[in-house]
Amino acid sequence: MKAKHIFLVLFGAGILTSCNDNFLALTPQTDRxxxxxxxxxxxxxxxVVGSYAALKLSGVYGTSLYWMGEVSTDNADYGVTTRQAVNVDNFQFVDRTYTSLNDIIYAAWRDHYIGISRTNAILTRIEGANIAANLKTQYKGEAQFIRALLYFDLVRLFGDVPLVTTEITSPDGASSLNRMSAEDIYKLIISDLQSAEQALPVSYGTADVGRVPQGAAKALLGKVYLTRKDWAAAAGKLKEVISSAKYQLLPKYADVFSFATPTNAEILFNVQYKSGNTGQGSNFGPVQASEGSRITGGSxxxxxxxxDAAYETGDLRKSFSMRSSYIDATGQTINQRYVSKYVQFGSLAGDSDIDFPVLRYADVLLMYAEALNEVGFNPEAVMYLNQVRKRAGLADTKATDQASFRLAIEQERRVEFAFENQRWFDLVRTGRYVAVMAAKKLPVKDFNMLYLIPQREIDLNKNLKQNPGY
Structure with a gap:
């Protein structure tokens, strides 16, 4: 546990980009x-540490991706019932009726590009730097991984987006950028990850725990190939992660998320937090399961x-991930569901050590099983799915053909990665978002397979055009 905190001492001390009305806020601004x-x-x-810190911004793993990846689906709802002007943006995710002034969506666009700006500054400048070759290679690999991760989110959320790969130093340098095709965005993502996997070390010493390793670059590249429906490439890359024997499923599901062991054999990459340091602790537990500093269900x-009904009887993941009731301050049982997956209170109110999982080994196994099944239903795919089910205390899957196995994977991913911001991405990736939501009488349209472009960005750059349907 302590090792990650050596890295986190600098985690919020990198190059921090201030936000202004400049399009994308792409120019890093520092005191130096x-x-x-x-x-x-x-x-x-x-x-580089400043680039990692960008992942903690509200528009990335801090807030927006939860609303866009979970509340927009059948997994989660808004825990407030009174509609007021202050929470109109939140209720748009409940109603699935988004406006171009939604601040949560705007934060996602803005903060992903802030992170990209930080990586671009590194990649633009490092080639001419007089530093040790091994460090230059590593820092480039880290920056490329983070840039690829951020662009992967953007292209899935918004489709065609501006593609920026070099440092922008002029205040107006991004005011006339065009949206580039998703195909071009994916070319950069794949290129960055291919370079990153060659540049990154297999593992790090204790002082650098939390940096992205080679296995994470391979796993993310496998996910990109899976999203692109390049099944053979996805299977090949994910198999490399499995064959490395570097990662494994932990015996207990809850241990994967323990703040006492934030880096473990199942975590390939997570966004790390440390309570007690201003701006470095996470608020996932307090926001989703508490009021003040103790669990009260005020989510x-x-x-x-x-x-709640999605879990099979006996699934050991359910009681850790969510609860159906809580005991209030008076000792009464209140029948209200809340997310318990990230509950751990740190030294400050609304602050904890809980890290956010971006890539873990269970994801690798299920993606590999999915890729194999798309090539053709076979026993090997079943075996990898059953590994995940066994850890959850469940019997082997009953799927017996390609079609039923697809649904089995969809179901398994839902409960395995509940509240990890994957549900919307999974349903959109498989083309199932509209059908699944419609079957549950949740209002979505075909155009909701992409989010809208924030109006502030369109106002600042007339070359940007809104996504169809909005």
Whole structure:
């Protein structure tokens, strides 16, 4: 546990980009002159750490991806019943009727590009830097992984988006960018990840725990191939992760998320938090399951009844991931569902050590099984699905053909990755979002397979056009 905190001392101290009305906020702004900042290995290390810190912004894993990936689906709902002007943006995810002024969607666009700007500054400047070759290679690999991850989110959320690969230093340098095709965005993502997997080390020493390893680049590349429906490439890349024997399922599901062991054999990459340091702790538990500093069920986002019913009888994941009731301050039992997966209170109110999982080994196994099944239903795919089910205390799958196995994978991913921001992405990737939601009488349209472009960005850049349907 302590090892990650060595890395986290610098996690919020990298190059922090201020937000203004500039399109995409792509120009890093620091107290130091950027001309003389990117000189030493320490400078570049701080810049890389600043890129990791971007993943904690509200528009990335801080807030937006939960609303866009979970509340927009059948998994989660808004835990507030009174509609007011202050929460109109939140209720749009319940109603699935988004407006171009939605601040949650705007934050996702803005903060993903803030992270990209940080990685671009590193990649633009590091080639000419006089630092050790091994560090140069590693820092490039880390920046490329983070940039690929951020663009992967953007292209799935918004479709065609502006493609920026170099540092922008002019205040107006991004005011006339065009949206590039999703195909072009994916070319960069794949190129970045292919370079990253060659550049990144297999593992790190204790002082650098939390940095992205080679296995995470391979796993993310496998997910990209899966999203692109390149089944053979996905299976091949995911098999490399499995064959490395570097990762494994932990015996107990709950241990994967323990704040006492934030890096473990199942975690390939997570966004790390440390309570007690301003801006470095996570608020996932308090936001989803508490009021003040103790569990009371006063949740802002809670599991739906459909999510509650999605777990099979005896699934050991359910009692850890969610609860159906809580005991209030007076000792009474209140029948209200809440997310318990991230509950752990740190030294400050609304603050905890819980990290957010981005890539873990169970995901690799289920993606590999899915890719194999798309090539052709076979016993090997069944075996990998059953590994995940066995850990959950469940019997082997009853799927006996390709079609039923697809549904089995969809179901398994729903409960295995509940509240990990994957549900919307999974249903959109498989083309099932509209059908699944319609069957549950949840209002969505075909165009909801993409989110809308924030109006603020369209106002700042007339080359941007809104996604169809909005």
């Amino acid at each position: 002159n950027t001309v003389n900042f990117y000189q030493t290995a320490a400078d570049f290390n701080n810049a 802002m986002r809670y599991p739906t009844a459909d999510m």
